[in-house]
């Protein structure tokens with residue numbers, strides 16, 4: 001495990017990203033340095049506007065840094081995108097209403113030109129992985145919000161990308177559903193060994209899920225703290241009452257407060 | 265059922281006003297006739313007479329519907345006086361024009377969203393085309409085409425297409441552009457080609473917009489076909505029926521043809537509406 005962990009999957013060196021807007025430039029990311037190792041679960045947390053989404057989008061080559069270097073699997077983000085290095089889960093499930101769940105999940109496979117048999121195979125596999133077995137023939141509107149989001153995770157998993165980028169995937173769901181899905185994401189991570197980057201606004205969520213927590217602060221968006229979690233990989237829900245958990249949560253909160261302090 | 269009462273009330277008011285207007289407008293002729301014959305007419309006599317004229321200024325509803333019934337179910341559809349026969353001529357031109365116009369509108373829309381130059385240039389021309397009074401250019405189209413030997417259905421269909429392509433163009437451009445940034449980014453993460461984005465996302469997303477504009481388009485097509493039948497001295501079609509009615513002062517015939525046109529228009533729009541509901545329901549978008 002140790003030597004695979006040390007392999008850098010995502011590497012940001014002095015990344016800057018400036019948006020040119022109508023009322024002048026907006027510095028969304030300033031001098032961001034970060035290394036994400038293979039198989040890590042990294043959470044990004046910080047107040048609104050601190051550049052979490054922007055950083056994730058830069059990894060996905062949906063935005064392009066204006067300075068510094070960013071590599072994904074040792075390639076440029078654009079090359080990584082073309083080699084299908086990652087699956088991206090957006091805040092909204094974004095399922096097509098005119099497609100069944102199975103057809104939605106196979107959409108990226110169709111686009112990438114997998115054979116029909118291979119598509120069916122993979123759809124079955126990932127639907128089972130997100131515990132939606134038997135829902136393949138349903139339409140999105142027949143599923144709850146949580147189930148839809150699970151389907152969208154299945155879709156991101158379908159083509160074997162070894163990185164999963166998730167931008168507040170459960171932000172729109174209630175606490176109870178969220179807890180369940182968090183548990184499932186952890187199971188999924190353990191089973192698949194993927195590298196996961198996860199944006200969240202919730203401190204408990206970040207601490208519960210991550211091996212590494214990246215605390216960010218706004219204006220300009222930057223990293224103020226990177227916390228390596230000492231929690232074991234195996235995490236029952238009640239780990240959230242342990243002393244270690246509370247200590248890390250405390251450190252994250254302090255980090256967020258400090259970030260706010262020197263921004264004022 | 266509850267919604268029937270207000271509709272019936274409005275209808276009753278309209279019919280009552282119509283009768284009143286007919287009596288008022290046709291009275292002069294009754295009085296003139298009486299004066300010429302040197303007889304007196306009572307008010308009651310006058311009212312009865314205004315509703316039974318052969319060429320009234322404004323025919324009353326029951327005259328129009330009697331004429332409508334007589335010229336549809338009351339005679340063979342092959343008869344030159346049958347509104348079914350004339351209606352069919354107009355409908356066939358409408359449908360051909362609708363197919364051509366909506367096809368053309370869709371093609372232009374696809375071009376506009378995929379080609380920067382077309383995006384900049386097509387719309388102003390399309391808008392300009394719709395400001396041209398169709399009554400003015402319809403005869404030109406008919407004459408030009410007939411000079412090169414194209415006659416009958418096609419010239420009328422072209423005029424009809426000229427009117428129906430525009431709403432479809434506007435609706436389809438809007439529909440093809442309706443997918444939001446997230447949906448497009450999503451496809452970008454899968455490295456989808458423009459063709460794939462079009463077939464998998466843009467086209468299905470545009471369906472509600474397409475159908476809304478098809479409803480406008482089919483009505484416009486019918487107007488186009490009728491207008492196309494007017495200036496040519498065409499002998500068949502609802503437009504020709506309207507025109508010959510006005511040549512000979514056959515007001516009842518004009519009104520019957522007008523109602524036939526309205527019924528055809530309503531039916532066509534309704535058919536599109538039924539297809540719309542079925543399609544969107546199947547696509548989970550209704």
Ligand SMILES: Nc1ncnc2c1ncn2[C@@H]1O[C@H](COP(=O)(O)OP(=O)(O)OP(=O)(O)O)[C@@H](O)[C@H]1O
Pocket residue numbers: 019020021026027028046047048049050051052053054055221
């Ligand atoms: N396309 C864009 N054009 C201009 N400015 C942008 C754009 N996208 C983001 N920004 C700006 O960049 C900054 C960072 O935005 P970003 O969306 O990354 O924040 P975030 O941390 O994800 O916030 P939230 O928690 O609200 O999602 C903000 O100030 C935002 O206004």
Ligand SMILES: [Mg+2]
Pocket residue numbers: 052053054167
């Ligand atoms: Mg965000």
